[in-house]
Amino acid sequence: MTELAQNLIDGLGRGSIYALLALGVAVIFGVMHLLNFAHGEMITVSGYASLWALNAGWSWWLVAPLILVVSVVTSLVIERVAFSRVRGASDFTLLLTSFGVHFVVSAVFLLYVSASVKNFSRPSWISSSTWAIGSLRIETFDTVVILVTIVTLVATTLLLQRTMFGLALRAAAADFDTARLMGVKSDSVIRGAFALSGLLAGIAGVFWLMRAGSTTPSAGIDPMLKAVLAALIGGLGSLRGAVIGGFVLGIAEVLLRSWLPDSIAGLTEGVVFALIAVLFIFRPGGIITVATAERV
């Protein structure tokens, strides 16, 4: 019982990061029908920015806001350079465009930094500091991650529910063409969505990079895959679903890692992906199915 509770808390910590990433993917999918395979690039670029800053002697208290800024700027630049040119294109084109963005970004770091893993110092409290409730040992890091995620999700919900931008974004996600006819400016909504998505990825990125303590040109693949899968598990197009999907994915990973025998523990991710495939055979629309009846 204690072990299960322990795993659930660990899973919440991991799932929080996935939820933030997946929410960013879902926001973009809502306004552009683009499943963003370049969503991890914010973390790649932030990773190299952190590497530079930490080597220059910055403390993590300064690096964290730097990551947020870099992440938002990266997201907006990618939108401007690539995605703004393929708006309204077919799914196929959109997917490959984001895939192309991923490869250009990673190739640039390959060209100008190197292919090898670059390490930087992690905050000292990250793996050592814990506190306890009864027999449960909770990492301070997980606690921070979960609290920040809750605050972020509440703030995002308020943003979406209470502001004009949020209303425009939700309207655009529900029916982009009608929203435009109703006077929603597509440019500003899409840019706003990319900024929001970049900010969410930045918050997740701070934790991701703190924990990883390293970066490589292809560092974006892993967070991107988790984000995309979480969004898909939750049900593509649903913001709530994306958050739920993120937590489900995080908890599933932690539980499987503790349940699988040691000999195949390395295959945890493989098993998770296989389970997702099975989920899709039985529930092809994800957890929250968004009705997308085509008008005929």
Next chain:
Amino acid sequence: MLTKLFPRPGRDIGFPLVGVAMLLALLVGGGTLYQTILGGGAPERLVTVMLIDAIIVIGIQIYIGNTGVLSFGHIGFGAVAGYVFATIAITPAEKLKRIPDAPFGLVDVDASPYVAIAAAVVVALIGAFILGIGLARSGAESGAVAATVITLALLFVTHEVARNWPDLTGGDRAGLAFEIGGKLDDRLPIIVTLAIALILARLYATSRSGRLAIAAREDNLAARAMGVNPLVQQMVALLLSVGVVAVGSSLRVWHAGSILPNQFFFDYALLTLVMLIVGGRNSVTGAVVGVIVMTAGREFARRMGQDGFEFFGIGLDEAPLDWVFRENLQTVFLGVSMLAFMIWRPVGILDDWELDSWLRRRFSSGDEPKPEPLPELDDYAHQTLEARDIHMQFGGFTALTDARIDATTGQIVGIIGPNGAGKTTFVNVLTGVITPTGGSFSIDGKDLTGIASYRLARHGLVRTFQNLRLFGSLTVRENVEVAALVANDHRTERTRRDTDSLIAEAGLWEHRDRRARELDYGNSRRLELARAAAMAPSFLLLDEPTSGMSDSESLEMVEQVRHMAATIGAGVIVIDHDLGFITGISDVIFAFDTGRVIATGTPEQVQADPLVRAAYLGGSAPA
């Protein structure tokens, strides 16, 4: 006499074979020329790698090109095939050294590489079949995007497994290697495989399954309305495609002499996709061109990135350009190519231009006699369609209460009603878009309520769409032939008319080889009618056939519909808001209001009906 649809020896076999021979000559001849001019081992290796890449890219083209679904998973299947091949083909002595604890008694297996390739294909196909079911289900529900993510997940699963199962794969760093001398240094098996891959790819695209898959790629909804079950055709394409990729991947491992998890991962998925996309994914010729262009470009970029690169004697590796000409330049080249083509030319260099189709247009005899006019059918089996007590409730809102119609073949039945009368809901019930909460409809007593739209079409109820859905990049003739292909299998009990004659009857003979998306509005409408007629339906359901038409065009449409229905002996159910059109065309009219039938009879009777007048003109109905 029906025009033979498939296979026509010249169109479907002769010209494709000639085209394949020319493409093969281009790849092999060009490669040989290149390595002879440059000489040495490196160019020879480059050409061999290009030929193997070509096999894999053509394999991927069979799926992506014909179904339009983006897949990363093929390289995952390549990894599966590569490992099956390696673990079988490597000599027992070598296996004892590298993977002594291999499962399934693989250590003792001593088989020829060709047996290993066969095993690799079988295992990959089993995997593809299982994945295909998942793809079909999620793709049908959440669209092609979900299917793409699943293929991406597959790529990661195979990679994770390869890295974390060292007993089988030698793990992440050591990998599996052939002992010296085990490598493939003979090019013949590669060329033979390439030839077979090219032939399969072209023959598939012109085959029945291929043409139905392409129709679904162009418009999934319209294909289903023509009786095509896209999931079946996508599965066929997937299996064929994975089979080719499996052989290609085995050859790749054989030629490299080793396999590591990273050889079949993201980078290779990108490389093969860029080749396919740049050349033109919808064409086999495009795939070949893409392989050549990207191999050459990448090699050139790699050389430019090397230290001391010179171009016509000018050293470019110095300032001010040394920031460009750096190592790994070829990776940037790949990424930028992908992005640039997606932004400026997503269809690739060749789009769907195909060498053998071009040859056929160029060299086959140009004059086709216009088909004789078709006599109207006067001898056909009469069938009846009945819809009874159709009830449809959306939450608390009742859209239909006890709606009904009757129709028989040879009759034109009109449905009218003011906005909100429930016409659209009724059409949605009849076309299988929604299942009614009560009631049923049937043709000749066979209950068709709530069945899938492609089955509905096969049972003889074929619809057209209010907002025109043609297979845009297919020609007029190909559009009609898709329907005829399905009719040949599923509508054998009714008289099927010749496709060319139907095209001529619809007044589209001069346009027969034009793409559907190039047609003007009126011709598009006529094509949709001809395509539906080629299904040999018992009943045609026309959803607002005159929307967007002028009055004179509507009048012409009346004649068109009457004539087409008589030519195939079908009944017609037509829904339109244009009262003049409906009264002009119908033998019987059902007038709807507030979800029920308020009047029925001949046009004159219905027009005179006080309830109908009240519904249309307002005011209260006489007591």
